[in-house]
Amino acid sequence: MTRKKTVVLGVLGVDAHVVGNKIMAHALESAGFKVANIGTFSSQEDFIRAAIESAADAILVASLCGHGEMECRGFRENCLEAGLDNIHLVAGGNLVVGKQTWEEVERRFLEMKFNRVYPPGVSPQKVIEDLKKDLANNQESEVGSQKSEVRNQNQE
C-alpha cells in the first residue's frame, strides 16, 4: 500500500475566511489526500510545524485578505531553515489588492520560490490536478528544477 500524499492546508495571517478553507479541505480529502487542516489565523510557523509532524508533501497557503504577498515573504527560507528541504509550496486566494496584472503577481510569488500560485476564483479541481501531477514529478527532482518546470507549465 502506498502512503497517502499529505498536505498542510490553512489560511495565513490575520484572516478569518474559513469557507474556502473548508471547501478545499473537503475537495482534497475526496481526491484521496490526507489533509492536516490548521484553519484560519495561521502563521508561517504553524504551517511549518504541522508539515514536520505530519511529514507533509506539500503546504497549501490560502490568503484572502489582500496581504498575501507580505505574509508569504520568507516562507521558503523558513521552510529550509526548519529542514523542509523539498516541500512543495502552493499559494492561492485573493493574494493582493489594487490594480496589478496577474502575470505580475504570479512572477513575484514564483520569485519567492512558491512552486504554484493561483489567481482568485481558481477551481479546487484545477489545484488538485496540478498537485497530483507535481507531487508525482517531485519524487526525484529538486526545488530549483521544479521551479523552472512550473514556470513552463504556467506559460502553456
Added chain:
Amino acid sequence: MAIALLVDFGSTFTKVLAIDLAAEEILAYAQSGTTVETDITVGLQRALNLLPSALQRGPFECKLASSSAAGGLGMVAIGLVPELSAEAARRAALGAGAKVLKVFSFRLSARELEALEENKPDIILLAGGTDGGNEEVIIENARKLSQSNIQCPIIVAGNKAATDEVLSILSTGGKTSLVTDNVMPEVNVIHVEPSREMIRQVFIQRIIKAKGLKKAEEFVESILMPTPTAVLRAAQLLAKGTDTEPGFGDLAIVDVGGATTDVHSIGRGNPSQPGVVCKGLPEPLAKRTVEGDLGIRYNAASILKICGQGRFLRNVHFPNPELPQKLEALSQNVSLLPQSAEELDLDFALASCAAQAAMERHAGTIETLWGPQGQFYLQYGKDLTGIEHLIGTGGIFIHHPQAGALLQKMLFSPEEPFSLKPKNPGLYTDARYCLFAVGLLADRFPDRALRIAKKYLKKWN
C-alpha cells in the same frame, strides 16, 4: 459497618482517613511523617495509631492508597515538534499525575541524552509524528534510547506507522517498552487518555516496587495511583456525576502545596464570547498543570521574585521589615507550620501569590489582532470564566482561617480582561482533606464517593 481506609503516602506526611461507607461519613483523620527512607509502613503505622482505637484494627471494607512519596512519579516526555507532539506528550504525563522532569523534541542530541539519564525518570513517554506522518525522528530517538543506559520503562505513543520498528529497536537494546495510542494522531488532535491509563498501569505494576513502596501493599490492598491522579479523579467524578447522582459541572481544583501548586480543571473551556477563534493545541477535558516554582515552602523566596514586591505586599497586613530573609528561612525549614498571626499572614500572602500565578498560567488567554477586516480575538487555552465551582485543597485551605479570601485571589480581574480566569464561581475548600480519598473510591463506589465529596466540601459564598 463498612469502613474504608484511605491512605496517602505524601512526600512529607502519610495521611489516613477512615470513612463509613454506609453512613457516608468521615470517621477520623490522622497523619504522621512519611518514612520512605527506612520502611514506609513505619510512618503508616504511626498515623494509624493516632486513629481512635476502635478504628485501628478494622475490619475494613477496602484499604486503598495513593502515593507521591519517594519523589512522586518522575517522567520525561519526548516528541517531535515542541508545540505539537512534544506538548501533547507533556500533557499526557501531567494528566497521569507525573512530575515532568524534562521535555525533549526533534532528534535527541548526545547532550540531551546525557541530561535525560541524569534526570533518572521513572517512565519515559516517547511520542513523535502524527499517524502516517514523520517516522524517522521517533525511530532515531528509539535507537538512541536503546543504546543508552536508561533502565526505566518506555511507553511508546507516537506515529503508529513507526511503532513496530520502534518496539523492535527498543527490545534489541534490552529496554522495557509498552505501546499505546498516539498522543497526537493528527495535527492539532490530542488523544491523551490511553497514555494516561497506561502510565497508571505501569505505576501500579512497576514503579511502586522500584521505589521500595511494595511493603506498604502488605497492609493496604494496593497503591492505586499517584496522589495528583487521585485528586484529578475526584475532580472528574465531581464534575461529571454518576448515572444516579448529578455532578457539579465544569470546575477547577487548586492544590497549593509546599513543593508545587497544581491546578486541575474539568471542562471544554470553549470561548464564552462570540467572535473568538481558538488557536493552539486543543486542551484535554481534564487538564492538570503543575507549577514547580510555586510551592509555598520550597519556593517561598522565589514566589516573591516571580510575583513581584507590589503584588506580594498587597497581600500582607503586617509590616515585614526583613521579608526576603524571612522567606529564605521558610524555604530552608519546609515543615514549619504558622503559629503567630504574623506567620499566618505571611502564609496567606505566599499562598495568594502562588494560587494567583498558578491560575493565570492554567487559564487561557485572549490575544487581540488587527487585520484588514478589523479586530479579531484569538483564544489560547481554556476559557474558565464560566465555571461554577472553584475548590481549594492542600494544607493552607484546610487550616487557614481566611481560606475563602484566598480563593478570591484566583478570580477574573477587569484589570486583566484577557486572562480567562473564573468570574463568579461557588467557592469551596476541601476542609476535611477528603478529595484524594474520593478519587481513590471513585471507581468502586462512585455514588457514595460523590456524595461524600459534596457533603464535606465547605462552601464560602
